[in-house]
Amino acid sequence: MGASPHSRSAARRRLEVSGRANGGGIVEACRVIAASGQQYPDAGLVRERGSSMVKAYVLVVTNPGKTKLVVAGIKDLEGVVECHEVMGPYDIVVEVEAEQLSDIPKILSEGIRPLDGIESTSSLVTFPQ
Template identity: 65%
Template sequence: MAIKAYVLVVTDPGKTRHVHEAINGIPHVVELHEVMGPYDIVVEIEVDSLQDIPTILGERIRTIDGIQSTTSLVTLPD
């Protein structure tokens, strides 16, 4: 069973489009939306193991130039 997580991303001013394009090519990203409010982008990821989430965040998402911060929400099983 796949594990889903939502990553709420805050970007530097003027960098939202750049960050969106960079995240779009990352494996395990299944949905990606620019939003209004305290966050700029909502990313849905789907992985096989809970241990994959910190790797994707730390090595693939948080390293993108223009990201100020991320907040992760891991869904509970049905």
């Protein structure tokens, strides 16, 4: 189900007015969840063509009984997009985004790994699309 042409053109006009549509910029991805009738500006979710974020998934094993505490600590860290408690060999899956590949190790070493209750982590860095 795609957006109607009217909503696309209205969005384009809003981008032009905000100055974000110059130079052929495009919206790469955007997920907006809002109550009916409420309007939200792009909230910084618009990226110009050519810019991309590095994404990584961090698989976390926690000490028994510490999973919920670790999830609460991870959710507020800079660079964390999503954090889910899961079943299986890992206890938590974390989606992380950064401007550059070199930013990912810092997020892990200074943000995630020092949290109390983490036993081990494994990281999966995605290829650019």
